[in-house]
Amino acid sequence: MTAALRIGVTSRSASGRMLRVVTALIVVAWLLPSLGLFVTSFRRAEDAQQTGWWTVWRDPSLTLGNYREVLGAAGLGRAVVNSLLIAIPSTVFPLLIALFAGYAFSWIRFPFRDAIFTAVVALMIVPVQMSLVPLLAAFSRGAHLGDMTVFPGIGTPLVRLWLVNTGYGLPLAVYLMRTYMSTLPGEIIEAARIDGASAMTIFSRLVVPLSRPVIASFAIFQFLFVYNDYLVALTLVGLDKDAAPVTVVLADLVGSRGENSHLLTAGAWVAIIVPLTVFFAFQRHFVAGLTAGATKS
Numbered sequence: 001m002t003a004a005l006r007i008g009v010t011s012r013s014a015s016g017r018m019l020r021v022v023t024a025l026i027v028v029a030w031l032l033p034s035l036g037l038f039v040t041s042f043r044r045a046e047d048a049q050q051t052g053w054w055t056v057w058r059d060p061s062l063t064l065g066n067y068r069e070v071l072g073a074a075g076l077g078r079a080v081v082n083s084l085l086i087a088i089p090s091t092v093f094p095l096l097i098a099l100f101a102g103y104a105f106s107w108i109r110f111p112f113r114d115a116i117f118t119a120v121v122a123l124m125i126v127p128v129q130m131s132l133v134p135l136l137a138a139f140s141r142g143a144h145l146g147d148m149t150v151f152p153g154i155g156t157p158l159v160r161l162w163l164v165n166t167g168y169g170l171p172l173a174v175y176l177m178r179t180y181m182s183t184l185p186g187e188i189i190e191a192a193r194i195d196g197a198s199a200m201t202i203f204s205r206l207v208v209p210l211s212r213p214v215i216a217s218f219a220i221f222q223f224l225f226v227y228n229d230y231l232v233a234l235t236l237v238g239l240d241k242d243a244a245p246v247t248v249v250l251a252d253l254v255g256s257r258g259e260n261s262h263l264l265t266a267g268a269w270v271a272i273i274v275p276l277t278v279f280f281a282f283q284r285h286f287v288a289g290l291t292a293g294a295t296k297s
Contacts, residue, residue, distance in 0.1 A: 041066055041265040048262045066266035070253065075241070076267050079249035080274065085158060086233070086245055087226040090165035091219055094173045097166070098218070099211070102177025103203050107189055117178060123171040132235050135164055139236065157243040160236045165229075169222045180214035181207060216282045224275050246271045 039053040042062040056062070070076040104110070105117045139160050143151035154160055184207065192202045208215075230247040237243050244252075250271060254264045 037265050037268060040262065041269050043262065045262040048265075066263055067270070070263050070267040070270060076246065076249055076253070076270055078242075079244055079246040080271065082243055083227050083245040083247075083271075084274065086161045086165070087223050089162045090169070090226045091222045093162060093166040094169040094222060095215065095219060097170060098173030098177045099208060099215070100203070101174045102181045102211075103207050105174070105178040106181040106184075107202075107207075108199070117174070120171055121175050124175070128168060128232065132232065136235055157237045157240050161226075161233065164232060164236060165222075165226050168232075169225070173218050173222070176214050176218050177211065180211055184210055220279060220282050223278055227275055 036053045039056050040048050042064070043053065043056065044061065044063055044065070047059075047061065101120075105113060138151055139154045142149055142153040154163070188206060189202060192206055197205070227245075228247065229245075230251065233245045234248050234251075237245070237248060246267075250264060250267050253267055254260050
């Protein structure tokens, strides 16, 4: 019995060491391209075009010129600000709407509740590309029904992107909020109702504080999606350089034939600072929200 127990412990210990080794190899393989991108961002154009980044250890001639150029002449600093002006409202608006919708779908009974929720969730399967051209036409010329204007044209690129990204993010947001809020203890909600609390008091004092993990989870998803978006931003912003986000500026920065690829590496690291900061700041809530939403129904 003792020998068998020792064999079992040794086997588990060996499996644990093997798992750690495999995990370490995967992490190294995953981070290696990022390391190459980081090293190349400090290399001169001629060095980056003639030799690989791993040769920097033999000839460490590094420069900050790439960063100065992308933050100065290329206007990437302004583009990062534009991306924040687009991403923050595009995250807050659907989040606020979805909080009320999730509470209603979870704890308020009204006709066709399940059918409406199913219809909202079904919108997640609609490809973004299908709606871009009609939306652009509506924003440019407005929507008209005979002589009546149903939807006026919107010329401000920021407002266009706020509305479109809010619409694209709402189905997922409503699904996550409803799925999470429906798992909250019903006894707490009923006790608050018996004590005379209104629906708004229950929502603001109980449901929202208890839903912080799923709020953080969706906020990270939506912020990173909007911040890293290129297609929607390019379609709705067009040639307006003053409102162009970082993804559009980076695409223009590399040049039509890739002649400025050495600047792209520096620009990528400038652009990646914001999403990395957001993710690591809310990582604990992000994981908790994903776990709770996936394991409860």
